[in-house]
Amino acid sequence: MSRVSSRPPSEATLRRLERASGSLATQAVARMDEELSWFRAMPADQRSWVTLVAQAGIASLVEWCRSPGRPPRLTGEVFGAAPRELVRAVALKQTVDLVKVTVEVMEEHVASVAEPGDEDSLRLAVLQFSREVAFATAHVYASFAENRGAWDARLEALAVDALVRGERSDELSGRAAALGWAATTPAVVVVGAAPKGVDDPHAAVRRAARALRCDVLVGVHAEQLVVVLGSVHELESAAERISDEFGDGPVVTGPVVDGLGRAAVSAATALAGLRAARAWPEAPRPVSADALLAERALDGDPLARAALQERVSAPLRAAGGGVLETVRAVLASGGNLEASARAIFVHPNTVRYRLKRAAELTGLSATDPRGSWTLQVALALAALDEDRSLWH
Incomplete structure (x- = not known):
């Protein structure tokens, strides 16, 4: 059995690989177009980004082979060739398919690119480098998810704050739309005390809302947990289930409104009910703000x-x-x-x-x-x- 050489490809092979990088990238993209139906449906600008990433990957392979002891910086070298929008447009599994096709094309052309006797070294380098690219791919998507999660949390906090303060509905609807909320979905606001001793009350509410198949916005405002639920049906029963995630004390639901643009009305009503709820100690949990009309009126609402x-x-x-x-x-x-x-x-x-x-x-x-x-x-x-x- 022949033993695969562990030495890096020769400089002559690497120069030939550099000259062939454009052709290899083009052939890889052609293979993607042939084998991946979702890739064929991509807009032209996104397809061109993929071509740039493939070319950058081959160029990075050359540099990696010339300096095998250098720590790889593939995240910037390879994926920096395309805008961040590519991560939004192409799912992680799809990116894995793109890398797989590119590696297959490079492997198929090892014999024509490598200098005589250098084929095994180049083939091994391609396989090792593909593993590094896989790690870099995971890092890119993990970083994007983390950044997107932080941005979504900030956007959600702004949306809930705007709702509580009764700011303009178009701004609220715009922020919620960026979080994937449908503008015409009926909505209800539920308010109560934030639970004590819970590191992330938002997560518990989101889990419960997902189980109920509801859209949800969550925020803590002045130690009060404010939850906006959106669904096409059964909002009252959803609010009853979500009330289990609040802290001690009353939980009040506002009226169901016909869209997020009017959710500020539901929030104002629910918060007024929460202020007055202490006057009805035996109130059910949750209690509708309309059931507290007498207490709210006495409280000056x-x-x-x-x-x-x-x-x-x-x-x-x-x-x-x-x-x-x-x-x-x-x-x-x-x-x-x-x-x-x-x-x-x-x-x-x-x-x-x-x-x-x-x-x-x-x-x-x-x-x-x-x-x-x-x-x-x-x-x-x-x-x-x-x-x-x-x-x-």
């Missing part, structure tokens, strides 16, 4: 006060037929229908009918503890607003 007027007070006033009078009587009696009927001189069945009508108008039941509480606050605030309008 003008949106909640306006919502109570629009959804509760105004419909009851406009209902007629003694509906508002009956609701007030039931609230005053602590939910006793017979006592309420006596107070307003009607039959208890009439009270029941009117309460059913009030529930249809407002979504609230005067005989339910939470419903009666919200009705009392809404009617009290409406009375105060009416008094103010009389004074002015």
Whole structure:
């Protein structure tokens, strides 16, 4: 059995390899075009970048053979020939295929390039160098992934900060689009305390969101964990699952909005609910910000006060037929229908009918503890607003 020579290729062989580098690169690209369907579909500029990388690789092989003891600097020498966009356009597996084709072409032409008696040395050099290129390829893609991850994290933080601050929706949508978020995807914002003793709460939320097949943006803002979920369906149940990743205390969901451009509304509502949630210690987790309208209004949230007027007070006033009078009587009696009927001189069945009508108008039941509480606050605030309008 013949023993493969471990000596480097001769200078004459390396000069011949240099002269043949352009032709070898062209033949390698032609082979790629023939064997790799995805390569044929690439734009012309990206195909030209691949040609440059192949030529740079052959030139680097020559320098590597001339200085075998020199530490290889293949990342810059080979991949520096193409823009960073090539890493985005070509996946790691595809790059491995490109390297494989290039090495095969070089191996096939060893006999025609090498000086007589130098074939084994050149063939061994090609094989050793291809291993170095493989390591360099992995380094390039790992570095890109790390840099991209850091950039995405920064972009995500800016997007969440803009959302919390209520900045312009077009800027928020642009940042989220760069993170792969579809602009028209329905969205909901979930807020609560960030978990203590967790190094990276973002990762846990992302894992849970991926399991639910939801788009997600995560940020920690003033010790509050802010999560934006996007999906075409089941956002409420997704928010309930994500609530497990928050710290102790209440978790509040904003209203579902029809796109990320309106997510600031969901965020403002959710944050207002979180500030007021301590007034309802028994609240479920998560709790909808709309379920906290009374507490939010008492906390000074003008949106909640306006919502109570629009959804509760105004419909009851406009209902007629003694509906508002009956609701007030039931609230005053602590939910006793017979006592309420006596107070307003009607039959208890009439009270029941009117309460059913009030529930249809407002979504609230005067005989339910939470419903009666919200009705009392809404009617009290409406009375105060009416008094103010009389004074002015």
